[in-house]
Amino acid sequence: MTSHTYAGHTLADIEAAAAQATPGPWIVNKTTKSPTVRSAAAANHYGKWVRVCTAKNPDGGLSDSPCDRSANNVDYIAVANPATVLAMAARIAELEHDAALNAAANRACRDLPNGWQVEITLERGAVTVALYKPWSQQVGFDSDNEALADKVSDAIETAIAESKQEGGVA
Structure with a gap:
């Protein structure tokens, strides 16, 4: 599976x-001693609040530090906290997995030699991928991959290679 950045x-x-x-x-x-300063704080492992960023409003004397440019940065930092980022990363990984399986299915529909079939069987606790030549003759294929999309791709590669060996059009 490809790794996006x-x-x-x-x-x-x-x-x-x-x-x-x-x-x-x-x-x-927003309740600091100065009305022109806003900070983002996080509770650490001991339940104490730790400042993670401070921003000064433009009228209160901005510095050039990226963390001090505006109160909007503090608001953003508070929202983009580790829990939010980890939840987003988990969702992205799930979507990438789904997209890879969809791409493998589309590739099978596009690239499998005529008459060849890839069959995916799902049951509780297991998923299997089988490859069939035309007229339902099952073909074994090697796949060390755990990801379903990669197993489907391995089956497609086997079908293309065997079809070429037999003089078929891939």
Whole structure:
């Protein structure tokens, strides 16, 4: 399965960074001593609030630090906390898995030699992929892959190779 990147980072990179961050919950603290300062805080493992970012409003003297550009950064940081990022990463992984299976099914419909079939059988606790030549003769194929999409791709490659060996058109 291909590994996509998001702004130059893989899902594994993003998940690792989120897992190492202060877990939260994260909040926006608008009740600081200065009306021009807003900060984002996160509850650490000991239940203490830890400042994760401070922003000064433009009228209150902005610095050039990326974390101090605006109160909007603090609001964003509080929303994009580790729990949110990990939930998004899990959903992206799920969607990528579904997309890979869909792509494998489309490839089978497009690339399988005439008369060949890939059969997917699902039952509780198991999934199997079988390959059949024309006229229902089952063909064994090797696949060390665990991902269903990769098993389907292995079956397609076997069908194409065997069809060529037999003088068929792939």
